[in-house]
Amino acid sequence: MSPGEDGLIGIPFPEHSSELLSHLNDQRRAGLLCDLTLTSRGARYPTHRSVMAAVSLYFRQLFGSEEGGADRGGGFSVCQLDCVAPDALDALLEFAYTATLTIPSSGMRDVLQGAQLLGIQCVADACRDILGETAEAEKEFLGEPRVLQADVVKTPQAERGMVTLSRRKTDKKKIKSIRQHHAAPPSLNPPPPTSPILQSSPASDSFRSLPSTQPPSPEQEELRHHPEQNGDPRGVGEMARVPTLNGGFVHWYNERPHLAPPAAVSGDRVSEDDDMEGFGDNDALMGNASTPTSLASQGRAAAAAVAGRKRKSQTPQQCPVCQKIIHGAGKLPRHMRTHTGEKPFQCNTCGVRFTRNDKLKIHMRKHTGERPYTCPHCPARFLHSYDLKNHLSLRSGARPFECPLCHKAFAREDHLQRHRKGHSCLEMRTRRPRRGPDHWEDGGAGVNGREQSNPLEAFPLQAHPSVFLPSSAGDGGSGSGPPLMFPGEAERGRSLALQALAHLGPHRLAGYPLILRSLDLRMGNREAEVEDPGRRRRSPASHQDQWADKEKEESGGKEAEEEE
């Protein structure tokens, strides 16, 4: 440390950013210091230019282009954004000031479109991730023809297929990544697209990926009847293409600031609710009285979506917040508490609160000393079933979970996953894996008596993150090329999703220019591969394909067939 730095003490204030955001949000709600008003179809939203410029590439460029103009004039500006649905604009503003995106299921595509138009990349990515949960998007990811999947998906078999897909392990990871997106602060430095406006084609893609099993949402209906849409069912893509910085959709003029009249916004929502009720009189999914009203209305939207698929009003149900399909009667309120943070079950002894009563019950065993899980071979008793499970596993000495790369064996599946997510076996990757079913014979009994003749089966290719994790550190020592992983854990989910997409190969993604571009941004310039899908990859990312191919080879392509 140099003498000059001796007197400098860095004192971090971790809460500062969130507090700052919170205060800005308070100011926005109170209309204080607002120097920008966004309008959409009559609804008005006062906001701050600096915040919008920070969160939106579009506004950044816009305000940058008028360099000092507003500052000099000091005038208040109104930006008319009729191309962004009011609710979507509201959600995006809420995101900008709270780092949390809360949207009804039916408005997901509007938000995606708005995020793309305004260049809010992380939101657009999150929306695409969520929309990727749908059966339609799944099929798109699998490279099936994008157009006219409706007939296929409408069949009961296809419905079951969708449910099956939603139960795959990958979904948990997707949701996880989505949560990470939601929890992350507004990304002020997303991978900068050259122009937010140029992202129109993915918008149309996203609308084409609309689950055809669902009836058109009120928002879509509204868009269809919007004068600019001119009745084109896919007019959103058209609409997304039109606005430019100087385009006719965005009108600027100076005037006195207007506080957004709540009536304007709520009025919009009322009409939306009215429309939603038109879907049918399903019972509200949100039976929990403590659930926020907005969520309740979102639940109705989800119920409407479910009804639109002519599915029985019982399970499964779609979470209106994260779009996840929740299986099991009465499980949705339980799931919703993961979003609301509500913990209604409190331990009378120690005061700890839980979201679920069964968790409280297990917790109470600590106080009562109850150990209901007894080892059949010894007097050992355990608090949790997994304790007994681990105990039995250790007793047997079996290590059924072996890393296919370095062949280190683990007694626990999650430990193997952790091992593979890390870099501990990367240096072993050039080693040829042992092959043959005899390799799995020892310890093949698996845990809990489940048949696990091949532990690899516990790691479907698409669910195994490490397949896509050939970090630069393990890049055969070449050290060239950009790292494939983001430095932050929060970005890991998105990175995994993108790398999973990369795994699909450019030939399957040829119709998705933005996805390809995103991959390109994150993995280095691979434009040539996009242009020439048939060419074998040479970039560091190619290694991941080699590893993926190896794994696929090992698993006999079984998982790939499941994907198909």
Added chain:
DNA sequence: CTGGGGAAGGGGCCC
């Protein structure tokens, strides 16, 4: 880096 404990969340089964 690994082993182990614990929490969280989802699904199945049953009432």
Added chain:
DNA sequence: CGGGCCCCTTCCCCA
């Protein structure tokens, strides 16, 4: 159909 109970997987944390 909602809720209770249980099991399972995954993740996080700590030693």
